[in-house]
Each structure stands twice: as structure tokens, then as C-alpha cells.
Amino acid sequence: MTSVEEPARPNGRIRDAARTKAEILDVATHEFARAGYDGARVDEIAARTRTTKRMIYYYFGGKEQLFTAVLERSYGVIREAERGLDVEHLDPVAAIRRLAELTFDHHEQHPDFIRLVSIENIHGAEHIAASEKLGKIGSPALDVIHRILEAGQRSGLFTADVDAVDLHVMISSFCFFRVANRHTFGALFGRDLVAPAQREHYRTMLGDMVIAYLTAERAAD
Numbered sequence: 001m002t003s004v005e006e007p008a009r010p011n012g013r014i015r016d017a018a019r020t021k022a023e024i025l026d027v028a029t030h031e032f033a034r035a036g037y038d039g040a041r042v043d044e045i046a047a048r049t050r051t052t053k054r055m056i057y058y059y060f061g062g063k064e065q066l067f068t069a070v071l072e073r074s075y076g077v078i079r080e081a082e083r084g085l086d087v088e089h090l091d092p093v094a095a096i097r098r099l100a101e102l103t104f105d106h107h108e109q110h111p112d113f114i115r116l117v118s119i120e121n122i123h124g125a126e127h128i129a130a131s132e133k134l135g136k137i138g139s140p141a142l143d144v145i146h147r148i149l150e151a152g153q154r155s156g157l158f159t160a161d162v163d164a165v166d167l168h169v170m171i172s173s174f175c176f177f178r179v180a181n182r183h184t185f186g187a188l189f190g191r192d193l194v195a196p197a198q199r200e201h202y203r204t205m206l207g208d209m210v211i212a213y214l215t216a217e218r219a220a221d
Contacts, residue, residue: 021059023049029070033112036119037067068127071120072134074113078106082140092152096214097207099144100171104203107175108194114179141168149214158214170213174206 027048031040042063046053060066085102087095107114120127128134145164152158178193186192193202 017059020049020051020055024051024056024059024066025070025073028066029074029112029116032067032070032119033115037123040067042066064127068131068134071116071127072131072137074110074116075134075137077110078103078113079137079140081106082144085140085144087144087148092148092155092157093211093215095148096145096152096167096210099141099148100206100210101203103141103171103175104178104206107172107179108199111179114176117176118180139168152214159217160214162214167210167214171206171210174209178202 024045028040028045031045031048035041040063042053042056045066046056049056056066060069081102085099087098090098142164145167149158149162149164149167153161182193192198
């Protein structure tokens with residue numbers, strides 16, 4: 001590949017490559033979330049980062065690769081938060097509630113992530129499927145859920161024989177819907193799901209729902 005000289009700052013210093021890439025990803029995240037994959041324009045991203053389209057192509061290879069890089073970083077943020085979750089000192093009920101709260105808080109704080117996931121679903125997850133990095137990233141939350149479920153079942157606190165992926169779906173779907181569907185839900189039912197006054201209500205409701213499912217008596221087959 002032919003070397004491309006980094007654009008200089010106004011004071012003449014060479015821009016730091018890592019910082020430049022991070023700035024591009026910041027702006028690209030917002031642009032893709034705002035306009036979708038098809039509507040986003042690399043020219044607009046370049047203008048808002050005070051760099052050039054050529055430089056974006058140098059770093060990322062093109063629009064498709066840039067969108068994939070945005071997805072990789074966005075998923076990496078939630079995965080890093082999951083890896084940092086410390087629930088080993090908690091009883092299983094408190095631990096699963098804490099995991100649910102982590103997902104709730106992350107989805108609320110990262111609405112662009114919700115929009116990016118929605119956009120990628122529209123495109124059939126083709127960028128995720130093609131990404132070697134995303135294919136290996138997995139979900140640390142599943143490991144945590146496995147350990148919590150095993151501890152809860154050993155202690156007798158959890159009566160349900162629950163699959164970790166199913167529980168992950170249950171938690172994620174509530175958190176995702178609350179952010180992704182706030183506008184349509186509000187228009188139809190007159191309630192803002194992310195209104196600050198309702199935040200603790202829904203956060204507690206999620207934990208209660210998950211714990212009720214895990215502790216409910218199951219009818220015999």
C-alpha cells in the first residue's frame with residue numbers, strides 16, 4: 001500500500017494516528033446511527049472530522065469496512081462492561097439483578113448502539129457475519145449467567161432449568177425495546193419509556209421479572 005502522509009494540525013504537528021481513527025469512529029458512529037448505512041456519506045464524516053475522504057479510506061478501506069469497524073467498537077464497549085462485572089461476592093438473586101441492571105444502563109446510555117444494531121438487522125447481519133473480530137467476540141455475559149444459574153440452582157434459590165442464552169434474550173429484549181421503540185410506543189400509548197421519572201420503575205421491573213422467572217414453580221410435563 002502506498003504510504004499516505006498524515007494531515008498536519010494547524011500548529012504543524014502531525015496528527016496522532018490512533019487519535020485520528022478514534023475521532024473518525026466517533027463521528028461515523030453518530031452518522032451511521034442517524035442516517036443508516038445507506039444514507040450515511042463518507043464525505044460528511046470526513047467534513048465533520050476535519051480530515052479527508054482519502055484518509056478515511058486509508059485507515060478503513062471504504063464505507064463498508066468503516067461501518068464494520070463502528071460495529072466492532074460498539075459491541076466491544078458492552079462486552080468490556082460485561083467482562084468487568086464483579087458479582088462473585090453476591091448471592092445469585094442479587095447477582096442476576098446486577099447483570100440485568102448493567103444491560104439496562106448500557107442500552108440507555110448508548111442509544112446509537114441500539115440504532116446500529118437495528119440497522120445491521122435490516123442488512124441481515126452481513127457485516128457481523130463477515131467480521132472475524134465480531135465472530136470471536138462472543139458475550140462475556142453468557143459466562144456470567146452460566147455461573148449465576150449454576151450457583152442459584154445449587155443453592156435452591158432458582159427453581160427453573162433455564163438456558164443462559166434464553167435468559168440473555170429475556171434481559172436484552174426488554175432493554176433494547178425500551179430504547180428502540182420509545183417513540184412509537186409513546187405515540188401509541190402516551191408513555192415515554194425512557195422518561196427520567198420512570199427510570200427506576202423500569203429498572204426494578206426488569207430485575208423483578210427476571211427473578212420471578214427464575215424462582216417460579218414449573219408445572220410438571
